Amino acid sequence: VAKDLGLQLPALRDRGVRVVSEGRTQHFALHGMTGHLVTSERIDREQLCRLVEKCVLRCELIAEGQM
Numbered sequence: 001v002a003k004d005l006g007l008q009l010p011a012l013r014d015r016g017v018r019v020v021s022e023g024r025t026q027h028f029a030l031h032g033m034t035g036h037l038v039t040s041e042r043i044d045r046e047q048l049c050r051l052v053e054k055c056v057l058r059c060e061l062i063a064e065g066q067m
Contacts (some may be wrong), residue, residue: 001017001030001035001037001061005017007035009033009034015065016062019037019059019062020060020062021057021058022057025041028059043057
């Protein structure tokens with residue numbers, strides 16, 4: 001994420017960059033040491049998308065201030 005935004009790792013923290021998933025469960029997070037997007041927990045497809053052929057989990061990346 002840091003590389004895609006053209007930011008250094010300290011800038012991610014300084015700008016308050018965070019990942020927000022739909023619903024209560026936050027499925028994704030930013031790894032503090034690498035800036036990589038990671039899963040915050042094990043994702044069980046059968047539990048999330050029982051009857052749906054195409055399972056999609058959406059999330060947003062929020063950064064404070066101007067880019």
